[in-house]
Amino acid sequence: xGEKKQYKSEAFAAVHETMDALHQIGAIxxxxxxxxxxxxxxxxxxxxxxxxxKLRKRENVSQPIxxxxxxVSRNLVSDWERGxxxxxxxALRLLSVVQKHGLDALA
Amino acid sequence: xGEKKQYKSEAFAAVHETMDALHQIGAIxxxxxxxxxxxxxxxxxxxxxxxxxKLRKRENVSQPIxxxxxxVSRNLVSDWERGxxxxxxxALRLLSVVQKHGLDALA
DNA sequence: TAATATATCACACTATATGTTATAGTTCAA
DNA sequence: TTGAACTATAACATATAGTGTGATATATTA
Numbered sequence: 475x476g477e478k479k480q481y482k483s484e485a486f487a488a489v490h491e492t493m494d495a496l497h498q499i500g501a502i503x504x505x506x507x508x509x510x511x512x513x514x515x516x517x518x519x520x521x522x523x524x525x526x527x528k529l530r531k532r533e534n535v536s537q538p539i540x541x542x543x544x545x546v547s548r549n550l551v552s553d554w555e556r557g558x559x560x561x562x563x564x565a566l567r568l569l570s571v572v573q574k575h576g577l578d579a580l581a
Numbered sequence: 582x583g584e585k586k587q588y589k590s591e592a593f594a595a596v597h598e599t600m601d602a603l604h605q606i607g608a609i610x611x612x613x614x615x616x617x618x619x620x621x622x623x624x625x626x627x628x629x630x631x632x633x634x635k636l637r638k639r640e641n642v643s644q645p646i647x648x649x650x651x652x653v654s655r656n657l658v659s660d661w662e663r664g665x666x667x668x669x670x671x672a673l674r675l676l677s678v679v680q681k682h683g684l685d686a687l688a
Numbered sequence: 689t690a691a692t693a694t695a696t697c698a699c700a701c702t703a704t705a706t707g708t709t710a711t712a713g714t715t716c717a718a
Numbered sequence: 719t720t721g722a723a724c725t726a727t728a729a730c731a732t733a734t735a736g737t738g739t740g741a742t743a744t745a746t747t748a
Contacts, residue, residue: 549737552695565736643725654705
């Protein structure tokens with residue numbers, strides 16, 4: 475039903491558009507559509523402390539500024555980069571988005 | 582130093598570009614630049630349970646799919662929408678991004 | 689001198705994960 | 719039409735660890 479998903483690549487997104495069109499004209503059923511969607515969803519892996527620091531420096535911002543973007547405390551970013559604490563769940567998704575599209579994607 | 586920030590509006594972003602250019606040619610110093618940046622950073626407010634549900638329905642996805650996008654558990658989305666639990670920090674930022682740019686922004 | 693960035697620590701909180709059960713709607717085949 | 723299988727959602731309990739707050743200290747920078 476035109477559900478928006480998250481894909482492993484733009485290629486997957488393109489394929490999904492085709493699948494979606496096929497579904498809308500009745501060529502494929504809902505169940506097939508659902509299982510297809512699930513297969514296309516991306517799985518998130520962890521990120522290493524140094525990778526976080528590199529990412530932040532790539533974006534050329536300080537820890538406080540970086541923290542404000544992600545809506546977390548400044549100390550947390552410091553802890554992440556030193557491996558004291560590890561980002562998970564929503565924070566991991568945010569970092570992934572920044573990796574792919576930059577901090578501007580959060581604006 | 583061309584730092585990338587998060588702005589309250591596109592107008593702010595435009596103004597920042599100008600400020601950035603002025604800084605690069607030495608018209609303004611680093612300190613002024615920093616304080617300007619801080620003033621432009623957006624403050625995140627909470628989001629009501631119904632707003633989360635509306636947002637998800639606007640994106641036309643189920644709770645499990647929505648959860649996968651945000652990289653949270655399926656039950657958590659249910660709890661958010663019923664007001665049992667409230668998203669904060671990184672999760673709030675993610676929801677804000679989806680509100681402004683849609684789920685595709687997380688792809 | 690003053691402001692900023694970063695590191696570091698202690699403490700408390702709650703957001704989140706995980707697992708389970710139940711109900712209802714949908715799909716598909718017998 | 720019936721029923722089995724799958725999906726979505728709600729609901730609850732438990733445990734974890736991610737996160738926030740506040741403070742201090744050092745080094746850098748305006």
